Structures are given as structure tokens and as C-alpha cells.
Amino acid sequence: MLFNRPEFFVLLAITWFIYYLPKFQKYQVNLLIISSLVFYSYTYPLLVLLLLSSMLINTYCSYQVAKASFVRQRLWAVYGVTLNLLILSFFKYSPLLARTFHLNGSGVGDFLLAIPLPIGISFFTFQGISLVVDVFQRKNNHQPIQDMIPEKFIDHLKHTFLFVAFFPQLVAGPIVKGYEFMPQIRPKTWVDIDRRAVFKALVVGYFLKVVIADQLKNHTYWIAYPFFMDSSSVDLLGMLFGYSMQIFADFAGYSLIAIGIAGLFGYQLKDNFMFPYIATSFSEFWRRWHISLSSFLKEYLYFPLGGNRKGKLRTYLNLMIVMFLGGLWHGAAWSYAVWGTVHGVALAIERLFNDWVSLKKTLLLRFLQGILVFSVVTFAWLLFKLPNFSEAILYVKAIWQNTQKIPNYHRLFYVLVYSFPVIVYHMYYLFKQRNPDNILTRLEPYVYGAMIFMILTNSGTSGDFIYFQF
């Protein structure tokens, strides 16, 4: 079920109406679990069995970590993490295995290739891992765990089901950590809704998704083989720029909608995007883009690998490993791993450069750095749009070769028109940081009004969220 489909609004309205009825207050968690299962099983009902299995595994393992003796708790934590990774690997990476080793045609190969990719699996398995690891770490550090693990198993079961399946963030994040979400589970009332924040998140989220991303997708569609071969260099660059704006609007829009909807039920999810295209370094970009994934990888992979505490060479290597795996997390194709590695290399070079050279941070330098980061990031998105390497290479070649072709000015016009709000969104943030009490803040309500107007009158044809495929 998509956030921009009528059936979703029906489910949301019914759930929200019942949720705050005083008589139903003690059933709030149950209600959210049921709605989440309806949400998840709407298109492919059978997939709910996998989700239920994952939830049961994580409930049991985290409960055992909390209750078992010191020696056994580590064992249960290892079981939990391993089972989650096995589920993820089996469903997500089996086809990649078959393709890499050319197993198609053989019985095993065909079986591996036929395994379906359950929607949201990368997100809910990571949340499962987070729960097990968080409980283990807290227990190991002698911190209280009562706010994460209730005394009764049945209560823990319900809480874990809600944590893993909570429908606003079930299929595309933001990835929520156990220690952030579990303590929030308690009866909610109207006063728990931060109306202003929820309103802002929903309006900006839907604006970015349906007005910007859904419109841009119809113009960046032509970044597909063989269509792009006849486009001019200017078109190819313009479309790539548009795709960069689209992927931001799509995912940041989705995240904001998720945050807004969670807020309607009294739950606070952390920001997933913080104006990433103003970043002047790659490390800053990753502190601003898909923050929940970056922080997950940092806490549960980079730090356990040793982070930057084991010498420079090891730091660079750790960065590469984390980004390589982060890339593969996005999709079961080697192009995603290359995409991650490109970012890993950029991060390592940047660190190396900063260790050796110290430049005075002038405005011009920061601007040029920003352009460099944006350009590399944008070119790397090509591997998202064209996961087939040879096609991505052809695209770059075409940029180089098609300089004499006539640009499609109409398409470029639309790309610029729909990219403009994303640019303003970033620029206004920079402006607001320097002038917090500027006169434009008084106009904010009318800007939100204009965004609602555009959502109603200028939405694009409804499309899936790009990150759903991951």
C-alpha cells in the first residue's frame, strides 16, 4: 500500500479515529499492529508470514538476551543477528548469487532466481538487529532495560510487533532503533500529537513526493536504455540533475510523510534528511542523507569494526567496507556495491586530504566544495537508475559524444521548474540558519498554503517510492 493511494487514506482515517477513542485506549498497540499487517499484506498477503516470522524471532531472541544468564545472553544475541542476516541474505541476495556464478539454467540457480524480494525486508531486518543488539549492549553495560523489555513475554511480543511492523516506517524507513522506539510505547492521548510539526512534515512530505518527485519521474524516465542514446549532452546532464532532485524529493518526501503519520499516533521518529545537497564534504553529505541508515551503519558496523581507533589505514579500510556493504544493502546488484564503494573511496580520499592539507574555509572554497560533492553524488546516482553497468557507461559516453544534438528544451524546462523548489528548500535552510528571525518566517503559513494548493492541483501520475525496491 502506498502513502499516496486512496486505500491508504481510508486505512489511516479508520485507524486514527478508533485509536483515540477513550474506550479503545488500552488496545492502541493491538490496533496499530493490525493496521500495520493490513498495510503490509495489502498487495501480497503471503508476505505477511515472513514478517511475522521475523517478528517472532526478534521477540524471542531479544527476550532471551534480557532474561538469560551472562554467558547465554551473548549466544542469543548472536543467534538473533545471524537469523536476521540469513533472512535478509536469502531473500535479497540469492538471485545475485545465482547471477554472479551463472547458475541460471540449473535447478538450484532457477530456484534462487525465482525467490521474490519482500517489500521492506532491508528495513525490518535491520530494526530486528537493532533491537537484539541494543538490549544486549544495555545489559552488558549494566543499564536499565525495563523501558525496552517488559516483564511479561506477551507484552514484549506486542511491543516488538509494533516496533518492527509500525506501518508509517515499515517498508522504507526511517530505520528506527530499539532504544529510540520501545520506550515510547505507552497509551497515547491527543496531547501527544505535536500538531504543528505533524502538519509541516505531512505538507512538505506530500509536496516533495507528489508534486516534485512524481512529476520529475516522467521526465527522467528517459534515462533508460536505449532512449537516452538519442538525447543531446545537455539533455543527458539535465535529466541526471533532475534525477538527483527526484531521488531526494522521493525519499525525503517519503520520510517526512512517515514522520508525520507516526506523529499522528503520538510517536516521534527522528529526521532522516537534513538538507543533504548543501553538504560541502562527503562526510557531511552522509550526516545529512538517509541519516537513519548512516547512523545504523556507524553504530552497528563501523564502530564494531574499530572505527577510527585502529590507525589511519584501518580507518580507510573500515570506511570502504561500511560503504561497500551499505551499497549492497540498497540493492542486490554489483552496481550498488560499486556505488557504495565510490562513496567509500570519496570519504577515504577526503579524510586523507584533510589530514595532510589545511585550507582556509572561504565562502568561495565552500561553494566549490559543495559543487564537487553534489556533482559526484549526482553522477553516482546513475548507478541507481541504470543498474546495468554497460548501460551506465553508454550514458556517460553519450554525454561526451552527443554535444551536437539539439536539446529537448521542453523537457529541460520541466526539469528546471520541478527542481527549483528543491533548490529553494535547501537555500532557505542556509538563509534561515544565518537569519533566524528573518521576515520570511512570517510568510511561512502562506507558503504551506501554496504547497497544499499545489498538492491538490499539480500532482504527477502516482508512482512507487524509489526506496521501496530496497
Add this chain to the structure above:
Amino acid sequence: MSMIRKAILSAILLLVLYNLKVYYGTPSRAWGQNQWQNNIIKAQNYLYGFEVQPNMVLGSSMAANLEGALSNRFTSLAFRAGSARLGLKLLSEQKQPLPQLVLIELNTLFLSTELDQTFANDMTLPGIYETKGLLPALQEKNQPVTILSGYVQPMLNKLKARHSAPKATPKNDTKPTTEQGKHTSEKPGQKEVNQDKVKQEEVNKVTLLKPTEDLLRSIRLLKEKGCKIIFFEIPQNTQQHQDATRKATLQMAYQYFPPEAFTYVLLPKDLSAYQTSDGVHLDGKSAVAYVKYLNGYLPQKN
């Protein structure tokens, strides 16, 4: 007044003003921002009764290409990246009086692709359909950016004309494809990349979908209600005329819609008289020539 209230009130005010502008202002141009939006506009124009003629043409982008050459007594529900099935589905909603004559384009997509059910359902979604009918500002052809682009269009056209060197009309009917939806043909020089796709396509060639109950029902219903139905084929490149899917499609069409009961206008004998601009779609002159050929098979009063 709270921030939320101010925002909602200003949105309502904008919507009311814009609706008045659309209602009383000059009609917007007839095309949208991209081919998908054009499809929606076309469907809405028919469903809301803006463009209802006694005859109708249903098909894909190939049939859509004939629109300029067809007489203005035709409503077109020919969709780019779609097929005649989508038009039939909309026609079966019966929001408007039934046409007297329905031309159904037969091509390889007719029975080899699934109906875009989401598109078809969204057009007539209860509540949304009625609201869009009442508030023209919510219809796709009246999107603010579409209206804005109408003002910029002449400037963009000038810019394009300035950069366009005079070019010879393509004669070769195997010219590489550009924006042609699903009618993709192979391009010279990229064989390695395309090999897998071609293999896959060959496998798929003979796999046709059995016409669904919906499709059969809607065509039979049209016939029962007195609509004359004509199936027609449009010339494209020679290679595609030899295509196994085309032959299989024709065979299946004959099986379910026998030639004794339905009229078929098959390809003209002299195919060399028809040129395509991209291997699939007829160029302007050929479209006019083909419509002339097609008219020969239509009842005279049409």
C-alpha cells in the same frame, strides 16, 4: 490565528481563485507535460464529455499518431505506451453515449500486455471522479505548471528552431527509436547490451494473453448495442510485419472476434508507400495517406 489555520485558509482561497480563473478564463491548451499526463487528459476529456464524437479510435501511440489526420468526428482514446484495451475499459464505463463506430487498433501490444488497471480505475474512482468534474482546477489539463508552460512554449519553440539545422526526412524505416513507449526496436551498434533483452523478447513473442472476460464482454456488448466495430492494423517497419507476435495476435483475434462478424482492415498491399519516423510510428505524410486508405473501409456517413 494559528499557523495551520492560516495555511489551510490560504490554500482554500488559492483553490477558489484558481478555479474561477480556469472556469472563466481562456481554455488551456490541449496537451500535458508528458505522455502519461497526455493520456490522463485524453481520458478525462472523454469521461467528462469535453470531447465526445460519434466515432472513436482506440489504440496505442501508433493510432495516436493518426489523430491529426483523422476527421474531427473521431474521439481518440489511443494511449501512448498503452493499447486499445485501456480505451475499451474506459468505454465500458459508459459515462458518455456510446459511439456509432469504434476503430480498434490491432498490434503486438493488444494481446501481449496487461491492462493498466491502476490507470483505468483511477480515472473513475468514486468521489475523486465527481470532485474533478465539479472543480475543473483539479483536472490534469489545468495544472498550474501546464498553464505556465503554455506561456513559455513560444519561446522554447523559437529556441528549438534556432538550433535546428534543416534535416532530410528520414527514409530509412529502421531508424533508432526515441520516445516511443513500449514499441522499442533494437539500435545498431548496441548489440552486446541488447542481446539478453532480444533473447528474452524472442521467448516472449509467442506468449499471448488470452483475452480476458472483461475484454470479450466489452467488445460484444458494444456490438450488441449497435456499435460498428472495425479492427485495423497500421504499417510500421518491415521487420515488425514478420514478427511472430503479430501473426499470433491476428490468429487469436480471428478466433475470438471472427471476420464473419467483425470487419478487419489489414495492412495495405503497397507498404513501401508508408514511411515511419522511428521504425514504428508513421510520419506525417504517411499518416495522412494511411487515414485515406482506412477511410475507404469506413461507412460513408462517417
